[in-house]
Amino acid sequence: MMGMSRAGLAERWPLFAGAFLSVALGVALVQSSLLLLISAATYDPPAGWSEAARMAASDNAVAAVSMLGVILGIATFLAGFIISSTFAFTVDQRRRDLALLRLVGGSRGQLRRLLLGEALLLGFLGAAAGIPAGVAVMNLQGWLLRRMEFMPADFEGQWRLWILGVSFGTGLALAVAGVLVAARRGSRVRPLEALRETGAAARVMTVSRWIFGLIFLGGALALIIVAPHGGVSGGVAMAMNVAMPAAAAVAAFSPLLVPLLGRLIPAGGVTGSLARANLADARRRSASVAAPLIVLAGLVIGNAAAGASFTTAGADQMRAQTRADLVVEAPGPVGDRIRSVPGVAAVSTETAIPATVTTGSGEDQESESAMAMVIDPAAYAAAHSAGDALTALRGRAVAAGPGGDVPSRGTIRLRLPGLDLGEIPVVAGVPATMSGGPNVLLAPGVVPAAMLASAPTQSFVSLAGDADPPAVRAALARVGEVSTADAWLRADAKDRNSTSDKILLVIMGLGGLYALIGVINSVVIGAAARRREFAEARVTGLTRGQVVRSALRESFAVTVAGLVLGGVAAGATMATVLTTTTAVVGKGTLDIPWTLVAAVIAVALLVTSVTSLLTSLSATRRRPVLLLGATE
Amino acid sequence: MPTTDTVTRVNAAVTLRGVSRVYGRGAAAVRAVDNVSLEFPRGGWTAVMGPSGSGKSTLLHCAAGLEKVDSGQVIVGDNDITSASDAELTALRRTRIGFVFQSFNLIGSLSAERNVALPLRLAGQRPKPAEVRATLARVGLADRARHRPRELSGGQQQRVAIARAMVTRPEVLFADEPTGALDSTAARTVLDLMREMADAGQSIVMVTHDPGAAARADAVVFLRDGRVVDHVTGAGPREVADRLAAWER
Known part of the structure; x- marks a missing residue:
């Protein structure tokens, strides 16, 4: 059976290249996050530093460790999610091959073993490529941590030999876990499906999909309900964790939701109506493209909004609590000197x-x-x-x-x-x-x-009622740097915002990139199986341009649907943010980072459009008659 | 009109007793196969003909255990497979029946000889290269063993498919429009091959809409609206075509 696996790999390479890539990048991301987490947790400031500097560096390291813990969690979640959705899609795309094996005497067990064997092989190869890639990712993430001043300049992620075992284990476990459900489903294919021209679309909303979806939905709801009662740190942490289960739940139900949203595409002209029909018909493909988009948009936008809102809420709370007119920044015990300035109350x-x-x-x-x-x-x-x-x-x-x-x-x-x-x-x-x-x-x-x-x-500093502010400011300027309390608070808030932006970049940057690659994967895998469908459309009378345009409109619609559903997942986070800030600071605060939202939308549309354009152009390169004539 | 649907009484390779297969429910229900009783003789080649939509493919699928029947009995050799489990049907496909289809259905990534060896390997045997080569030689493709399907012509691909079906020495070979996708020369080669196999004692059940192909069989069964309406033995292409035309009217 392993021979079959190898031959299958060579034949259906776009499918397997996608699965391989998802494992390799997933392993790289998990390995890098784990090594950095351990390096930061065991970080010792250089012996030459003063104790004060060493203590400050350790305090920073503690913050970095908790951040890296979040990164590791997100990396593992993303890897599991992207790998299992890619593997499930590749298995689904091969239903006809699997049915053929059943027809010539393959048993269900043999098909399951074949698919698991492939997953093991891909997991192994993916991990083998992911381990060196992980070192590169670690250097990049380590550089980000130093650059953003979360860690001192001498911090470096350290390689550990045992990570080899962990990474191979991660690759194999994620690949096998990712394919388990799909393999069970694939092995139950009826032999007769081999006789249909295009593998019959299996039921997409399976029982296991419902169960997974409902479990994640339950998890998200639990966090949404409990977060406002979690106090400051608990509430914030729970709100930041809503996006993951919410996105997973929405993605699980996407085969139902994407075609519904697809009805919103204008059905103008033949390309429009074809795109709409294809979207509703190929639920599996639409859902596979939408799933990583949902996670990407849900996680990035949801958590960015949460980070910005909590920062704003913190700044508002601080502004509300602060009773002062001026702030003086100067080292040492300057209290007496300031108090002696006339007009200081x-x-x-x-x-x-x-x-x-x-x-x-x-x-x-x-x-x-x-x-x-x-x-x-x-x-x-x-x-x-x-x-x-x-x-x-x-x-x-x-x-x-x-x-x-x-x-x-x-x-x-x-x-x-x-x-x-x-x-x-x-x-x-x-x-x-x-x-x-x-x-x-x-x-x-x-x-x-x-x-x-x-x-x-x-x-x-608070001024006396009869003070002359410019004069007091001038006098205080001799002590240190003076700013009005408002300006100081604004600067402080801006500083905190930029820190939260940096944290978001470090946490979400590579994860978002990985999810984006998952999107590209699904588009390429989906198009690889569509040569025949495109050829049929062309012999029916559509020009190549119309076929490509229709594929583009379909991809546009799927992308918009994925982004809208991702927005729903992000919305769950935002709702939690509102209730949590209301509970903690007494005023609901929601700060949506519109620039980032626009950027995510633009990048997602650009990437899916370009990928669809290239893949559909490549799939329609040969004359349709040649494709339809060849039965293999 | 014959008084019985029985083609031959002795030693049937496949027996259908009152088999029905219904698609859909209620008003939309279609009786694709309607209470058919038939015996396909051992060592004989039977063609099943009929206009499109007459249920001939469904009949073949039911006879081969690919499709469950709604009522009646399907017996392959002396085994009742009507309610066989998936594992039993898998074993049946492995050892006792072979399939050939219009669209060849070879695995594109495997060479001709590995396609032929596949059923043996799925059955857990270690195929002897000589045995596989001999099977390919019998279909006249000894020199194409290492070619992939896409490097072969349609007729050659169909002969590989026949070799794959025959390598397990099945009791019955089921063929669904085996010449449907072939030009007339390639079709003749494939039919010659099947005739040779039948003469050597192979039981064959073939669905076709080509009177020329059906005339090469020992007997022809005509189907219409899911029912057996006629059967003829030893007819030439002209007679088969005439009868088919009569039933299509």
Whole structure:
């Protein structure tokens, strides 16, 4: 049977090239994400660095690790999704071949073994190509992480020998898992189907498709319902995870939904009505092209909107909480100098210091990099609307900051650069905010003056009612860089937005590219089987141009349908964002990145149109009579 | 009009008893095969003729176990396959029956000899190259063993298909319009080959609409609207054509 597999590979190469590519790129993406995740988790800043720099680098690494965890999750999801949809499509395209084998005495088991054998072979070859490709992807992603300053300049993804086993395992497992359902279906083909000219279209909405679709739908609904009750970090994380099951559910039901949407194409002229009829008839092909588009649009647009909305909500929350007129940025304990400027009513001076927080004890003990901030409790509470939450903070005690991660009661071990503060009671805490911030708040007395002298500090200044703002600004300019609170908050929000854009680029960039390749795959595989159909249309009287135009209109319609359905999946994320922001900051916030939406639409239409144009031109190159005359 | 549908009484290769096959339901139901009882004799070549839509292909599919019957009985040799399981039907196709179709249905990626060896390999045997070559030689294609289907003419492809069907030495060969896609010269070669096989004792059931092809068979059964309406033995092409024309009227 393996001989058959090999011969089959040689004959139907566009099908298998597509399946091979999907495995190779999937393995590359998963391997790269896994290696980077491990490299970041075990990252040690160079010994030569100061402890402060090392602590700051570790804090960044923690953020990068959680980001890479998301990347790994998305890469695995995408690989599983794209590979199984590609394999299912290739099996479906060969129903006639499979029926022929049944006709000459092949059993169902033999067909299943044949298809599984092919999948194993493709999984192995795909992994073999994906492993070196993964190294290239890792270098690219590693470069992105350094470039976007998520990791220090000396960070590099490291190769591990055992990844060979993991990657081959991933390739084989994804390929076999991807083909299992399709192989079962393919092996049940009736021998008589070999006698039909074009393999009969199998029922597309199978029981397993319904089950998968409903499971993913349930998962998405559960996240949508629970997210508003998950608090700041939980809610955000759940909202970011809605797009995956929502897209998978919509994709599962796409054989029902795509033809419905296809009715929206104007049926003008013969090419239009042919395109519409083909779209409704070839549900399998339409669904296979639409599926990766749904995932692409759902994931990219949904998560970009979520990221932007949460950033905006965070900035809004911060603006609402901040009570200050000016912000002064200058290193060290400048509070007294600012307070002495005439016209200054109040000032909250806040100095950031990298730290390591250890919580729990015994086996549960856990150390995490964190950001500590030295504040004047009363002034901080006034500047940030914290009420009397911090009145207990004095002396050698700390409070939980708006960045979360530290319990607001209990004891922690706190280590600052070059200074182990030992066990410290947490006596107060401010609520976690959407935009995050320091994890630990310290009263001034705890930290030696030397450490504060050059640490980055921001001071929130309130003016007295009778102050002359330009004069105060001029006087404060001698202390440090002055901006109005509004301008500072705007700049801060912009900064956070660009960080969230960068995170999106790192997380979604390659995944989106992979999904796009899945789209191209499906278009090419679909067209490879259409030579005969095109030839029949031409002998019926259509010109080559009309056939190509009709194929283009069909592909346009499928693309639009895929994008609309992807929009539905993204919409599920957006709905979650609205309910979550309402629950967390009291005001529903939705920020749709229209430029990105336009870019996704443009790229998707461009890619499917160009691919359809090229494949249909190539499929109609030979004279139709030659194609129809040859029965093989 | 014969009083019985029986063609030959002794030792039938395939027996149909009151077989019906209905497509669709209710008002749209079509009785493609309507209560047909027939015996296809062992060692004989029977042609099934009829106008298009007369149910001749469906009859062949039912007789070969490719299509389930709605009522009646299908017996191949002495095995009732009416309600055989998929595994039993697979075994039947492997060892006891062979198929030839109008569209050849060879596997394009395999050479002629590997196409011929395929049924043996699917049956779990290790085909002897000499045996495969000998089968190809019997259809006159010893020198085309390594060619792929697309490198062969239509007639040659059909002869490869016959070799593939014959390699398992089946009890019955089912042929559905085996000359339908061939020019007259190629068709004659294929029919000569089938005549030779029948003379050597091979049971053949062939569906055709070509009176010339049907006249090469030992007996011809005429079908119309799913029913057997006539049968004739030893008729020439002219007589077959006349009878067919009479039933098509």
